[in-house]
Structures are given as structure tokens and as C-alpha cells.
């Protein structure tokens with residue numbers, strides 16, 4: 402009998418699961434209330450990285466002086482930038498929709514909620530329908546967290562979703578939150594020439610990251626004139642009219658410090674989209690934060706219902722969501738009866754799209770020291786490679802962590818140009834249990850930044 406598989410949410414987790422399950426023979430219905438591609442395409446990964454790419458080109462154009470070119474004044478064309486972002490989003494949405502339809506996935510437009518252990522109700526513009534399923538996947542993602550002390554207005558007090566680009570382009574911006582999203586927004590707006598202040602609740606940006614990595618980023622921010630307000634927690638954000646008649650946003654902090662800017666953006670994490678799903682009707686448990694606990698197969702408290710992506714409370718990354726979706730489809734369709742690789746969150750590569758870029762994977766140095774594990778750490782600065790000199794950018798380094806007894810690569814960090822691409826080599830080594838000698842003995846390209854990877858593996 403054909404498996405009737407219902408997926409709620411068309412983001413990376415949902416659409417990857419839909420595509421794989423359909424190819425493996427399931428009868429798939431994917432329910433989406435907004436846009437196929439999910440928040441990842443509409444609000445998060447795609448538009449933020451498109452803005453960052455344009456901002457990066459702008460800041461690069463200011464550094465071409467050392468490359469035998471004459472400096473020219475580059476200006477942002479907000480209308481062209483908006484069209485570029487909308488164009489890329491539209492392309493991604495259409496591509497994903499076409500692919501799913503060509504694979505036989507039925508797309509149901511509307512908001513879904515459970516009305517029984519094997520039944521969902523979909524309410525959409527076309528009316529209401531009920532769909533019965535043998536298995537379901539909850540992949541409804543998350544949305545920006547909005548604290549009770551602030552009311553975003555989409556104009557000057559912004560969430561990350563209001564920034565692609567904002568209605569008025571910021572002269573100055575206060576970014577509240579210094580995690581991955583916060584530092585990417587600092588980079589984005591300062592690249593476009595805004596005066597940026599970052600409210601950092603601890604003493605280091607990117608709390609939890611390798612301090613050496615965070616220090617390189619802080620140096621870059623300070624060089625660009627970004628103000629770091631360390632050890633401060635925002636407690637209020639309000640709009641005021643300044644004496645000169647200009648609109649301002651005032652961010653007040655718990656230690657009495659106050660920042661004035663033309664705009665402020667909140668980047669203080671996200672909350673899962675689970676409250677409207679009536680998960681209790683299907684007997685699916687949620688935790689105190691609203692996330693859906695899952696086992697290593699993404700199975701919830703109900704054996705026929707899976708959860709994947711941000712709602713699962715694991716790593717909130719598009720890449721992880723997609724891989725969870727793929728694993729769900731494989732398990733559902735019986736592929737896990739054969740030998741297969743389990744999803745290992747500790748081996749997920751991640752990147753921060755700042756300048757310089759930051760990427761890491763696997764075991765971190767600080768983590769190894771904290772657990773008392775013996776490791777070998779090798780570090781090579783990009784300045785040691787000819788390509789960095791050719792690029793006129795020798796910032797950053799490659800760090801590789803390996804097992805001193807076996808030489809197996811356990812993890813690594815890269816700070817520098819193209820770090821998000823270069824980390825793939827270390828990610829592959831970590832996933833496939835390769836040794837440092839495997840990297841050293843690979844015949845890599847010259848001149849290339851990847852030569853630093855080989856040297857750090859020596």
C-alpha cells in the first residue's frame with residue numbers, strides 16, 4: 402500500500418523530505434501557508450546573504466586601492482538592490498515549486514493543524530479540507546523572538562525580516578544581539594556605510610565561539626568604526642523625535658547606557674512555530690520552549706509523526722533542516738533497514754557571513770580542553786599563502802584539530818576569505834574519519850587559499 406505522507410511547512414526541512422519521499426514512492430502532500438522554500442528563502446538565508454554579497458562588493462570596492470586600481474566612489478542603488486533580492490527569491494521559489502510538482506508532490510496552500518492522530522485540517526483561500534495520513538512531518542520552522550519590552554514597527558524598529566532592505570536606508574543602526582545573526586547584520590549595514598553600534602550582552606561577540614575567532618571579528622568591527630557596547634542588555638527600544646526634527650530610535654540598556662540611531666534591529670533568537678498546530682490533538686509532546694523533542698531519527702513522541710528543522714530545537718540551520726528532512730524520508734520509506742549513516746549534529750559545518758568569514762566544524766579547541774580530551778591543534782595564517790597576497794587580503798587563519806594518536810581530523814575553524822567554502826574540506830574529513838595525512842597528500846591547486854589547509858594538516 403502506498404504511504405500517505407503529509408508534511409506541514411515547505412522550508413528546507415519540508416521540501417527536502419517531500420522531494421525524497423516522493424522519489425522513493427510515497428504519496429506526498431506538502432502544506433504551506435506562505436511561500437514554498439520557507440522562511441529560509443523568504444526571510445533568512447537567501448535575502449540576508451544577497452544583501453551581504455552586495456554590501457561585501459561595496460566594501461571590497463573601498464579596498465581596491467592596494468590592487469593597482471584607482472579608488473572610486475560606489476553608491477548603493479536601493480531600488481536595484483531590492484529587485485535583485487526579490488529576483489533571487491522568486492527564482493528559488495519557482496525552481497523549488499516546479500521540482501516538487503514534477504516529482505508528483507501535491508502542494509496544499511493554507512494553514513494546517515492536527516485534528517486527530519492521523520488527520521490534519523488545512524484552511525486556505527480555497528476553503529477548508531481534511532487530509533488523512535499514515536505518517537506526518539512537522540517542519541513549520543521558527544520566527545524572530547520579540548521581547549515584551551519592544552514593539553517592532555517594520556519602519557525603524559526592525560526584526561531581521563524587515564531588513565531586505567529596510568523601507569528607509571539606515572544612516573545609523575543599533576544591532577541588539579551579538580550571536581551569528583547579530584554580527585552578520587553588523588557586517589551588512591556597516592558595509593553599506595551605516596554607523597553601527599552592537600549591543601553585546603557578554604564580554605565577547607559570538608558567545609560560545611572560539612575566543613581567537615571572535616577576536617578577529619571584533620578587530621575588524623573596530624577597524625570599521627563599529628561601536629561595541631559590551632556587558633549591556635537592552636531593556637527598551639523607543640522612537641523619539643530629536644531636537645533637529647529627525648526621527649531617532651533610542652535603545653536603553655540595563656546599565657544605564659543609551660544608544661541613539663536612525664534604526665535598530667533585534668537579533669535575539671527565534672521561537673518555534675508550534676502553537677497553532679494543535680499538536681495535542683495528535684498526541685505530540687512539546688517542551689517548555691514550544692520545541693518538539695525528537696529522537697535520532699527525528700521521531701516525536703508519536704512513532705508515525707516526525708519533526709525536522711527549527712521546530713525540532715536542534716541546530717537552527719537550513720543545511721541541518723534539509724538533512725533531517727532527507728533522513729526522515731529515507732527512514733519512512735524503509736531505506737534505514739540497510740546500512741546508513743546517522744545524522745550527527747556534532748559534525749555539522751556552519752558559517753558566519755561576516756568579513757572576514759568564519760566557519761567551523763566538529764570538535765572545537767575549547768570544548769576539547771573542557772572535556773580533558775587530548776588533541777593536536779595546528780594553525781596556519783592565510784598570510785603564509787601566496788593567494789592571500791594576490792587577493793590583497795591576508796586576514797585570518799586555518800586551524801585543524803586532530804587526534805594526536807591516530808591523526809584523524811576531529812574539527813577545525815577557518816577565519817578569512819571564502820571560509821564558508823573552504824570548510825567543506827575539513828567537514829568531509831570529519832564526516833569520513835579522514836586523517837590529516839589524507840589532506841596533506843591531496844594534490845591541491847596552487848595558488849589557492851586551500852594551500853593553508855594542507856599546511857595546517859602537516
Ligand SMILES: Cc1cc2nc3c(=O)[nH]c(=O)nc-3n(C[C@H](O)[C@H](O)[C@H](O)COP(=O)(O)OP(=O)(O)OC[C@H]3O[C@@H](n4cnc5c(N)ncnc54)[C@H](O)[C@@H]3O)c2cc1C
Pocket residue numbers: 409410411412413414415432433434435436437438439440441442444445446447449450511512513514540541542543561582674677678709710711712716717718719720721722
Ligand atoms: C537572518 C537569518 C539568516 C539565516 N541565514 C542562514 C544561513 O545563511 N545558512 C543556514 O544554514 N541557516 C540560516 N538561517 C537559519 C535558517 O533560516 C533556518 O534554520 C531554516 O529556515 C529552518 O528551516 P525549516 O524548514 O525548519 O523552516 P522554515 O524555513 O522556517 O520554513 C517553515 C515553513 O513552514 C510554514 N508554516 C509554519 N506554520 C505552518 C502551518 N501551520 N501551516 C502551513 N505552513 C506553515 C511557514 O510558512 C514556512 O514557510 C538564518 C536564519 C536567520 C533568522
